[in-house]
Amino acid sequence: MSISVLLVEDDIDLAATVVDYLELENIHCDHAVNGVQGLALIEANNYQVILLDLNLPRLDGLSVCKHVRENSNDTPILMLTARDSLTDKVAGFDAGTDDYLVKPFEIEELVVRVIALSKRKSGQVANLTFEALSLDLKQRSASYQALPVKLTPITYKLLEKLMRESGKAVTREALMYAVWGEEQPDSNSLKVHLHHLRNSLKKVQAKLTIDNEAGFGFVLRSQSETQSKT
Known part of the structure; x- marks a missing residue:
């Protein structure tokens, strides 16, 4: 059975690479280029995992994550970011993310984490x-x-x-x-x-x-x- 994923990422080249590779792993991946578009897709569809960049135009990743959790959406969220400080990670978890992957990352590790997250609901909703x-x-x-x-x-x-x-x-x-x-x-x-x-x-x-x-x-x-x- 295919896994349904949303990638919210403004780096078009990275997004294309991720989407193409996930499709090879039987993981269907929609793509949004900014936070506002990402929220619209989240509200319109049922995804098993959300891959969320931290630095997004129009609405940043932390704000998107908070909005998702405030709306009782328990879809697991994997935050993708170049920020690797403890403070940044704590901010991500406080906003409601379930996992954290620092750029640059190995695409194979991303797949492993997506598959693991797809098997459960998020524990981050209030x-x-x-x-x-x-x-x-x-x-x-x-x-x-x-x-x-x-x-x-x-x-x-x-x-x-x-x-x-x-x-x-x-x-x-x-x-x-x-x-x-x-x-x-x-x-x-x-x-x-x-x-x-x-x-x-x-x-x-x-x-x-x-x-x-x-x-x-x-x-x-x-x-x-x-x-x-x-």
Whole structure:
């Protein structure tokens, strides 16, 4: 399966080299030449990885990164820059980047990092949203239409995992690992805590469901989407 990547880089020669090489590795790469164009493409498409130059015209890389994270986008970001000081790297991570690659770099290393980042979501977002449901990852709290959703530490982890998958099915095994890691409880525990999570959402009259799809897993959906499938 091809990986979808966006490269935001104003050096046309470098961008052409990166795009051509990634295509050879079965990595589809769109290209933007400035920060404003990059943000427009990010908002219009679903990328698995964003490659972001720091020094960009119209809108610099740090500003682009901050905007992406403020909009609850958890696409992994790899910052590309000639700045290699610790201060610059800290600024990049504070803005929400997941990895850092200093120019000039070996294209083979870039490919390795892209493949690794494409297998996960970014941990740098401050909030996750789904419909009117919001999850504050720093405060470890949830709200629906500004009403607080009462969560236990376990139901919080379940909700976070379901929201990070953006309405896609999450297997029972993935949910249990997200909550308990390697020390798994009996299989009935997941059922019990999902029941508690559903009740917590019901108490704030959230128009959301957690559906069990046999053979696929559990999906967080809007009620309208659930009804359209019945």
